[in-house]
Amino acid sequence: MYYPEDIIRDVRERTDIVGLVSGYVSLQKKGSNYFGCCPFHNEKTPSFSVNTKEQFFYCFGCHKGGNVITFLMEMENLTFPEALKELADRAGVTLPEAELSPEEKRRIEARTRLYDMNREAARFFYYQLAKTPDGVRAREYLEQRGVTETYAKRFGLGYAPIGSASLYRYLSSKGYTTEEMEKARLITVRGNRVYDYFFNRLMFPIFNTAGQTIAFGGRVMGQGEPKYLNSPETEVFNKRRNLYAMQMAKKSRRKEALMVEGYMDVLSLHQAGFDNAVASLGTALTQEQALLIKRYYNDVVLIYDSDKAGTQAARRGIPILEQAGLKVRVLRVPGAKDPDEFLKQNPPEAFQELIDKAMNPIDFEMLVLEEENNTATVDGRVLTVNGMAERLAGIESDLERQIHIQDTAEKLKVDPALLAKKVEEIRRTTGLLERRQNRPRTEEQGPRTDARMQLLGVMMHRQDLIPLLRRHISIEDLKGPDGADDLYAQVADSLFRHQEEGVLVQKADLISLADQPEDQEKIARLVQMRLPDTQENLEKLLTETVRSVKRKALEEKLTRLTAEENATSEDLRTMQDIIYERKSLDTLRIRLRPEGGTVL
Secondary structure (H helix, E strand, O other): EEHHHHHHHHHHHHOHHHHHHHHOOEEEEEOOOOOOOOOOOOOOOOOOOOOOOOOOEEOOOOOOEOHHHHHHHHHHHHHHHHHHHHHHHOOOOOOOEEEOHHHHHHHHHHHHHHHHHHHHHHHHHHHHHOOOOHHHHHHHHHHHHHOOOHHHHHHHOOOEEOOHHHHHHHHHHHOOHHHHHHHOOOOOOEEEEEEOOOOOOOOEEEEEEOEEEEEEEEEEOOOOOOOOOOOOOOOOOOOOOOEEEEEHHOOOOOOEEEEEOHHHHHHHHHHOOOOOOOOOOOOOOOHHHHOOOHOOOOOOEEEOEEEEEEEEHHHHHHHHHHOOOOOEEEOOOOOOHHHHHHHHHHHHHHHHHHOOOEOOOHHHHHHHHHHOOOOOHHHHHHHHHHHHHHHHHHEEEEEEEHHHHHHHHHHHHHHHHHHHHHHHHHHHHHHHHOOOOOOOOOOOOOHHHHHHHHHHHHHHOOHHHHHHOOOOOOOHHHHOOOOOOOOOHHHHHHHHHHHHHHOOOOHHHHHOOOHHHHHHHHHHHOOOOOOOOHHHHHHHHHHHHHHHHHHHHHHHHHHHHHHHHHHOOOHHHHHHHHHHHHHHHHHHHEEOOOOOEOOO
C-alpha cells in the first residue's frame, strides 16, 4: 500500500512519540531523551530510548528501533496501513485513498474478513445462549456459577449448539466461504463433511487489546473431553501473545494485575470489582504474555490454584514475570481451590485483604519447599536449604540477594555465612557470576557491509557532506552483490534526492522507507551511530569507507565481466578502466575544511 510521503510525515509529526510510547512503557527523562525498559525483550536495566527531537525509538539491548508507526505495528501486531490509519485517526488526519498492489489488497481484505467473521461467530454464539432453547443448559450453568446476565453480556459469552454444523450454516448465509471458515479454525473439514470446531460448549470470546474478536475458548457442557478447548492459532490469533480479558484489564485503575488460571476466575473477579484480572489461554505463562502485562502494569499478583499443578505453574511463571521487569507477589487462596470458589463464600473485601497480604516469591518458594520436604528431619531441612540456595542464587541484585539470605537463614535456623557461601558456589558453578546480557547477532557482516553502514551513517548525520561523497560513490556502488537494489541503496537514493532539492531529511523519514521490521531496525542502528569526535578521525573514516565500498563494487563488476564467455572490445576497455580506477583508490584522500567544506 502506497501513501504520499508528505502524508506519512504529517501523521508522524502530529503524533507525540513520548505520549504514544508512554502508553506501553514507563519512561523517565534523562538529558534530551527518555528511557525505559524495552517492551520487546526481557530486561531490568532500562536500555530503551526515545529521541523526541528526531522522533524515533531505539533499544541498545535488542537493537529494535523505528518511528511511531513502527512502534505501533510492533506493539499491536498491525500492518503498516493499519498502524498509519490508527495514528491518522488520533491525529485528525484524513488519509487519501491509497494505491494497493493486488497482493496487499488480498491480504488486507482477508485479514479484515477474518476479524469480521469472528465477530459474526461471537454474535451467533451469544444469540444461542441468550435467546434459544438450546442454550438453556449453559444459562443454568452460568446461574449456578453466580454469573449475572450483565457480565455474561459484557464478556460476550455464548453457546455453541450440539448441532454439528450450525455455525457453518450461519456463516455461509453471511457470505463466508468454507475455505475462509477453515482458515479461521471455526470449522473442520473431513472428506466431504463439514463440522463446527466448537459444539455443546459455553463459549468465551477472546479479544486482542484493540477489542477485536480473535479466537474462542469453550467449556464443555456435561461430559466430554477436553473440558476446555481453545481455538487453534490463526493469522490473527497467537495464544502466546494474548491474555484473556486484557482489553478490559488495561483500562483498570488498580495498581497491579491479577494473573489467574481460568476464564471463570477472571469472570468472577471482574464481577466482584477486580477488573484487573487476566488469564493465559490454555498454556503455561509465556514471555510474550509477561511483556504484555508490563505494557500496562509494573506489579502483578500471581493467583494460581492451590493444588500441585497450580503450585508448579506458579513456580515456573515467577521468573518469567520477573525477567519482564515486573514486581511479583504470590497469593494462595485459603479454604478454596481458586478465586472463583473463594468469592462465592466471601465478600470482595476479604479477597482484597488476601491481595494485600500476598507473599513475595522467596517466601512462596520456602513455603513450597517446606511442604515438599519434612523439615522436622535433618534430610528434609538439608533439602529445603539447598532448594532455597538455588532460588537465592538467581537473584541478580547483590543487595536484594544478601537481604534474602539473612532472612532465609533466620527462618531456617542456619548460619547466614554458610548459606551465603552455598549461594555463591551455585552462582559460580552455574555461570551466574559471569552472566552478561546476550547481544543478538546482527545479520550484517563483512567489511563491505560495515563500510556501507558507516558511510550511510555519516550521510544521515552530516548531510552537508553528501555532495562530496557523491563525487566518489554512486547508487550502484551501494547495491547488493548481485547488483539488485537493497536497503542501503534506497536510503542513499533518498538522501541524494533530498540533497538535490535542498531539503534536510528527517531520520524518522528514512525509517519509513523500510517495510519490514528488520530493515527498520537496520536504519535505526544507523541513526544511533556516533561520528568521530575530531575532524582528523572523520577524514580517516570517510577515506577508508569510500575506498572499501568503491573497491568492492569495482571488484564485483570486474568479476561479472571476466565471467562473460564472449567479451567484446568494449568489455575489455571497461575492464581496463576498472583496473585503473581501482588502483587510483590507493591515492584517494578526503580532507575537510574547518567550516565543513571539502578538498581532496
